[in-house]
Amino acid sequence: NSRHILYLSIFIIGLLSGAGFLALRRWIAGGVCRSKVRLDGKTVLITGANTGIGKETALDMAQVNLACRDMTRARIAADEIRQKSGNDNVVMKELDLASLQSVRDLARDIQVNEQRLDILINNAGIMMCSKWKTEDGFEMQFGVNHLGHFLLTNCLLDLLKKSAPSRIVIVSSLAHEKGHFGQSDKQRMAICQSSLLEMWLFTKGFPNLF
DSSP states (O other): OHHHHHHHHHHHHHHHHHHHHHHHHHHHHOOOOOOOOOOTTOEEEEETTTSHHHHHHHTTOSEEEEEESOHHHHHHHHHHHHHHHOOOOEEEEEOOTTOHHHHHHHHHHHHHHOSOOOEEEEOOOOOOOTTOBOTTSSBHHHIIIIIIHHHHHHHTHHHHHHTOSOEEEEOOOGGGGGOOTTOOOOGGGHHHHHHHHHHHHHHHHGGGGO
């Protein structure tokens, strides 16, 4: 009897350990979209699509425009996306979010060359960039992560409305969870404060425009 109890205890411990490992693995992996809905016929614009989340997202898209600052890296990413996905509808677009003129130029390009825009994914972002300024004199992180994307979204709003039902996706790090309005502006908290402000301005402001 004691041997059976021992074996049963080992089995239960093993079962619980296995379940715990799988749960931990899923938690580490983060959220996974399990939808099987395809995006055939949809036109997508992704900023910062030559690397990281942006590039992986582009692999699953239909007609995708890669808006990137570095066109050499964009070309490499586009070739890799075409090879992996078998999707030839991959177009490279130059975009420097640190330049509002570059943002306007891209928006004009999309308006002229695309009949519809179903999904805009504001993915590009930077952090810890010292005291750099954008071409227009704004603090670099705020200028790139928020102002550039805000202008791009606003310029493309009419096309997005015309393509309804359309979507605007804002990608952010978890840094915004550490930010608090009214907190003293310490240098080490600047990233979190900026990220929180960007998320708040987009989520509170843009839904009212549709």
